[in-house]
Amino acid sequence: MAAAKKKTVPWHRAAPAPLVLISGGEDVLVRNARTRIVAAVRKKHADIEPVRLSASSYEPGSLPGAAAPSLFSSHGLVLVSDLQAMTDEFLRDSLAYVQDPNPDVVVVMEHKGGNRGARLLKALAAAEVPTVDAAVLKSDADRQKYAQDAFSRAKREITADGLAALMGALGSDLSELDAGVRQLLADTEGPVDAAAVDRYYGGRIEATGFKVADAAAAGRAGEALALLRHALATGADPVPVVATLAMKLRGLAKVQGLPGSSQSLAAELGMAPWQVDRAKREVRGWNEVALGRALLAAAEADEAVKGGGRDPEYAVERLVAVVAEQSRVR
Numbered sequence: 001m002a003a004a005k006k007k008t009v010p011w012h013r014a015a016p017a018p019l020v021l022i023s024g025g026e027d028v029l030v031r032n033a034r035t036r037i038v039a040a041v042r043k044k045h046a047d048i049e050p051v052r053l054s055a056s057s058y059e060p061g062s063l064p065g066a067a068a069p070s071l072f073s074s075h076g077l078v079l080v081s082d083l084q085a086m087t088d089e090f091l092r093d094s095l096a097y098v099q100d101p102n103p104d105v106v107v108v109m110e111h112k113g114g115n116r117g118a119r120l121l122k123a124l125a126a127a128e129v130p131t132v133d134a135a136v137l138k139s140d141a142d143r144q145k146y147a148q149d150a151f152s153r154a155k156r157e158i159t160a161d162g163l164a165a166l167m168g169a170l171g172s173d174l175s176e177l178d179a180g181v182r183q184l185l186a187d188t189e190g191p192v193d194a195a196a197v198d199r200y201y202g203g204r205i206e207a208t209g210f211k212v213a214d215a216a217a218a219g220r221a222g223e224a225l226a227l228l229r230h231a232l233a234t235g236a237d238p239v240p241v242v243a244t245l246a247m248k249l250r251g252l253a254k255v256q257g258l259p260g261s262s263q264s265l266a267a268e269l270g271m272a273p274w275q276v277d278r279a280k281r282e283v284r285g286w287n288e289v290a291l292g293r294a295l296l297a298a299a300e301a302d303e304a305v306k307g308g309g310r311d312p313e314y315a316v317e318r319l320v321a322v323v324a325e326q327s328r329v330r
Contacts, residue, residue, distance in 0.1 A: 007130045012153060014132045016040050018101040021124050024134030025112040028174045033132045034079065034108060041077050041106055050077040055086035055094075055109075055117075063093045067105045076105040083111035083120065091120055098123045141272040143171050150181045151192070158184075161194040164274050168210035169201035208236060209244035212320060217248055217282060221324035228320055238305040238312040245319060246298040251279040253291055290329035297322040 014020065014033035022033050041048055051066040066078045086094075094109070098120070101107065109124075111117060124131070137143050144167055151158045158166070166184075170177045180201060184192050187200075201207055208231040215224035231241065254269045255276055262276035269276065283291075297319055304315035 007128055008133050009130060010133055012036070012149075015130070016106045017130050018103050018106065019098065019124065019127070019129040020106065020108045020132065021121070021129055022108060022110045022132040022134050023113075023121075024136065026134050026136045026174065028178050029134035029137075030110055030112070032178075033134060034110070037106065037108055038077065038079075045075045048075060048077050050079045053078065053080045054082045055080055055090040056082040058087045058090035058093075060089040060093065063090070063097055063107075067097065067102045067107055069102070069104065074104045076102075078105060078107045080107065080109045083109055083117050084114045086117050086120070091117065094120050095123055098127050098129070137174055139270065139272070140167065140171060140275065141266055143167070143174055143177055144272045144274060146174065147171075147177055147181050150178075151185070154185050156185060157191040159191055159193045160274060160277075162192045162197050164278060165194040165197040165207070166192075166201070167272070167274070169197065169204050169207035172206065206240070206244075209241045210248075212241060213245045213248040216245065216320045216323040217252065217327055219285075219324050219327040221321060224320045224324055225317065228317060232313055232316075238316040242298065242301045242305050242316050242319060245316075245323060246295075246302060249291065249295050249298055249323070251275060252283040252286060253295060255279045256283050256286070256288060256291065286327060287329045290326040294323045294326040297326075 009015075011022075011029045011033040014022070014036045016037050020037060022030050024030065038050060053062055053066060063078070063080070067076060070076070080094075083090075097107070111121065137146060144163065147166060148158065148163060166177070166180060170180045183200060184196065188196050198207075202211075208227060212224050212227045212231065215221075215227060228241065232238070251271060254271065255265065258265060262273045262280065265271075265276050266273045271279070301315045301319035303309070305312040309315050
C-alpha cells in the first residue's frame, strides 16, 4: 500500500476543514494562517466563538468534548496550540479523534516543530489532513519573497528601490516586516517606492545604519558623517552601525568579479537577489585593494566598539571616513 501523500499548502491558502494542521515555528505565519481560517469559518457562521485548548496543559476529554455537537449549534471551531509539548492524555484523545472527526467542526492543530507528537503527525498525514506550511523564514531572500508576495496578492506594486528600503528598515524581523507591509498597503496608494517607505520608516535606527553605509560606500563622506552624527545624537548604538557597514562591505566583496545572474548567485552567496543586484552595481566603483583595506578597517572598528577602544563613537566615525575615502581610490 502506497504511503499517504501529505497535503501541504502555504499559509495564505489555509482554509477550514474538519482537521487542519499548522506546522512550523514561524509565529507570524502561524498567526496569519489561524486568522485566515477563523475568518473563513465566521463568514459562514458569524456567531461562532472558538474553543481554545493547549496540548501542553490538556485535561482528558477536552478535545472530544469541545468538538461534540451542542444544543445551540452543530457547527464549531476548536483551536489547539502547543502540539510540540503535548501531554500523553492529549496524544491519546487526538489519535482517537483523527479516526472519527466531526465533519461540522473545524479543529486547527498547531505544531511548532520537534519530535514530540510524531505518532499524531503520522496519523494526520495518513488521514490526508491538510497541512499549512509555517516553517521559519531564515534568510533575507525568504523574508523578501514574503513581502513581495504580499504586495502581489494585494495587486499592488512595490518598486525595486522600495523593496530594498523596506528590507533595510524592517527586513531582519518578520513580525515587523509583516506589520510594515500591512501599513503600507493600508495607508498608501499606487506604487510603493523608496520615498514612501522612508516616510514611514526612514527614522528607524536600522534604516539610518543602512543609509550611512550606502553613503559611505558611495564615497559621500559628508552625507554619511552627517547621518551618523544625527543617529548617534538620537540614541543609536555604534555596534549595529559598524555591523551594518561591515555587512555592506562583505556583500561587495562577495560579488566582486563573480559571473552569473543575481538569481543564480543569491542562493550560493546567502543573499537576496536584490542585494546581489545592488552589490554588483556598487562594486564596479571599487578597487579590489581598497575594498580589502575597508574590510580591515571594519574589523578594527568592530573590536573598538565592543570594548577594545576607549571611544566607540570616534571608532565608528573613523570607519565611515575610511570607507568613503577608500571607495574613491582608483
